[in-house]
Amino acid sequence: MWNMRHLARATWNLRQIRRLSAAIPGPCIVRKRGTDILHDPWFNKDTAFPLTERDRLGLRGLLPPRVMSFEQQYERFMNSYRSLEHNTEGEPETIVSLAKWRILNRLHDRNETLYYRVLIDNIKDFAPIIYTPTVGLVCQNYGGLFRRPRGMYFSAKDKGEMMSMIYNWPAQQVDLVVVTDGSRILGLGDLGVQGIGIPIGKLDIYVAAAGINPQRVLPVMLDVGTNNQKLLEDKLYLGLRQPRLEGDEYLAIVDEFMEAVHARWPKAVIQFEDFQMKWAFETLQRYRKKFCMFNDDIQGTAGVALAGLFGAVRAQGRPLKDFVKQKIVVVGAGSAGIGVLSMAKQSVARMLGTDPATEPNCQFWLIDKDGLVTQERKNLDPAAAPFARTFGSENVEGLTEGASLVEVVKKVKPHVLLGLSGVGGIFTEDVLRAMKDSDSPRPAVFAMSNPTTNAECTPGDVFKYVGEHAIFASGSPFNDVLLEDGKMGYVNQANNMYLFPGVGLGALLSGARYISDGMLQAAAECLASYMTDEEIKKGILFPSISSIRNITTRVGASVIQAAISEELAEGHGDVGMKELYHMSEREIIDYVARNMWFPVYSPLVHEK
């Protein structure tokens, strides 16, 4: 199970990854000259073009004469960023975050090499700006913030045209696509075309964490309309002002898009993101064996949560096999909540050597907006059905259909309370005080909903009402909490950003025919095994975001290993199937690290 564990973290650090992934930058072919290069963020080096290159590419005289180094440009940008922080001190949080997003976005639009370098080096500070929580705010204000397009938009009006439209994308090769239909953006609901910020943010994380070449990523918006009345009435809304397509009409659009991507880039990995529940499950079912795709909200979230749940067992000083005895209350019966329960159930079955389909549902309680979900529920959603309590109108704890959250927590005394409801603050003082009587010596509260305002509770409340021995994780970042005894209450970030980059990278580099449950399970176990017992004892269940490249290398390698052992790997680029199947664990890690892009300026060679 812990097959990657012996590769100690200390021996495989970011510096080594950089050394392998960026030894000597190879030349880069460019078919443009002069100002066209300066206006292309993929090639632009701004003031860092050496004089010889300025001559070769027709740039002489188009830039100030002084040639700056990459390091000087980096310092200049960081100085501007720090001044912005200084100058906006005391301003409302949303104003400051949007100003930070703007300055980063301008760099993204101008010079991708520099952008990704500052992002990689400062990922802990910048992830909350380009990803959750600020990306949510950006999507909500997208109409006003829009300056330049990024990614591709396929709308209901493009039916029948997508096979040719896909060739409008300028890159020859695409490795990773993140697609949304904007119907459930974080916990913010239907934001229509404005949801494009999510695929862009997720792909930024792919570049920073997994070293996917930014020239080979494609953010996609499938605009099938919106049911958000405010947007429909907004004359300046940038998407289709029509209600969402439903049923076969909807699926016809997604089918056509998937076929178009597959026709042009058959080996691209496609990540589905922030689709409303019914389409999240339906499309996963429909495409998962046909294309190399996965749904991040169902499967990526499940892997991260599972790693956290394993950590919560270890934090109690128990062996991992005791996971089968943990009582877990999941609040939110949507794509994320059901995804977590499905994977947790598979793990239990694996540990017990039983069939997940017949494994009884003894340790899980599922709550949605109508309370505890039981078999008594009218119109029980088929996705939730396997987790509905089965004991008729009464059960051992005396809980009935629709029981409230606080009642469930009081009677079940769960080891873990996990929120994926999208509803800010529903873990109230009463609920958290009830968690104090949990049967666990280290009660765990995971408030995983995004963005920050939608988190089910704050870490401060958890340490105050559950106790300082509690373990806390949230989907969006919070600061650690100063406890009464002067110690720090540790805040974990349980976000699928720890998993999806490694899943996508591993699937890509193995050339997997499809992404299996085994590959996802391997990713989750690898993440869980990353933490030492000492860290876990302190309540630290996930590594620091600063080591995300290192984590992703290992998660990616574990995904490749699983693809090989399930005979799903078909090879990638020059590395054929045979070569892949003969690699040792160590060689697989080297292979992953070697294939990670790292931002350095490459010599540009002009070709007509």
Ligand SMILES: NC(=O)C1=CN([C@@H]2O[C@H](COP(=O)(O)OP(=O)(O)OC[C@H]3O[C@@H](n4cnc5c(N)ncnc54)[C@H](O)[C@@H]3O)[C@@H](O)[C@H]2O)C=CC1
């Ligand atoms: N931390 C992470 O990595 C991730 C976090 N999420 C977050 O999880 C949340 C939910 O996502 P999805 O499952 O895709 O949404 P969804 O819309 O499919 O499901 C939401 C569920 O919450 C339930 N709910 C609503 N109000 C409730 C209430 N008052 N009490 C109990 N349950 C209630 C609904 O009945 C529904 O079952 C979002 O905020 C999203 O940002 C999602 C994926 C990953």
Ligand SMILES: CC(=O)C(=O)O
């Ligand atoms: C993190 C994520 O994927 C979500 O909140 O939807």
Ligand SMILES: [Mg+2]
């Ligand atoms: Mg998501």
